[in-house]
Amino acid sequence: MDIVLQAERRQPGPRSTLTKLRKQGKLPAVIYGYNVDAIPVILDYKETAKAVQRYGRSSIFKIDIEGKQVNAVINEVQRCALKGTVKHADFLSINMAEDIEVAVPVSIVGEAIGVREGGVLTEPVREVTIKVKPTAIPESIEIDVSNLGIGDSLSIADVRDSISYTVLNADEDILATVTPPVVVNDDTAGQGDDGNQDIKATEAPESQA
Structure with missing residues (x-):
């Protein structure tokens, strides 16, 4: 079964541009490898995540770049350290006749x-x-x-x-x-470091004469 992901070319730009694309629900990526120069692209984040979740990260994806299809596998992903979401993906174009x-x-x-x-x-x-x-x-x-x-x-x-x-x-x-x-060891439960019960006792004040 062909797993097709739609992609659009993007112009390389500053980090702020990538941040803006992510806020718009896009996934910045790059495709390189067999018969392909490095092509910066953007994909729909939700559609890509859904396809990877359903078919697995090791699946072969057909990346449709404005009408031209490339067989590729996910080679690397970069995730947000705080949220765990994917910030960027590398797709490796492959020759279907050769081992990978x-x-x-x-x-x-x-x-x-x-x-x-x-x-x-x-x-x-x-x-x-x-x-x-x-x-x-x-x-x-x-x-x-x-x-x-x-x-x-x-x-x-x-x-x-x-x-x-x-x-x-x-x-x-x-x-x-x-x-x-x-x-x-239940025997040490509720005890201090010296093995005695961890109870703080308060001495009664001396009576005043």
Whole structure:
């Protein structure tokens, strides 16, 4: 299915111009790569966000620049540090006949043994970078954590041979780990640093003669 995003060329300008465009609901972006010189453009922020949310960031988008369509993937986004909204996007034009490098999300399947025993599953690396034909980009890479006990980890080296794509991550990248449960010592509840109850006593005043 073609995912078409409408874009308009924009003239490079000062930061104030970009701020004004964002207030108008536009997303400043640039398209570069295969058969394309760097082209500054603007897209509709809501429509772009809706398409990315529905189809995934690793999808191939057809960017329609005033009638000319370019196949592209999202290469980089810049976000507002306070609001988390996207301030700028880089789209990489691609050759549909050649392999590309693309980051796809990791999808955890199964329930780890260690989690059933009270451990906590964490995912230090949530994306893997693979080399693949544009038409064969998967929605996600499934990683089975069923056999992980408390204290166990699953690295790229452990799953590389089971993934049917060329994975570019380092072997030591950790995809999942099960940490021990946090133990709260109830005996120290309500006590000060020295182990005594944290109660402030007030001495009764001496009686006046």
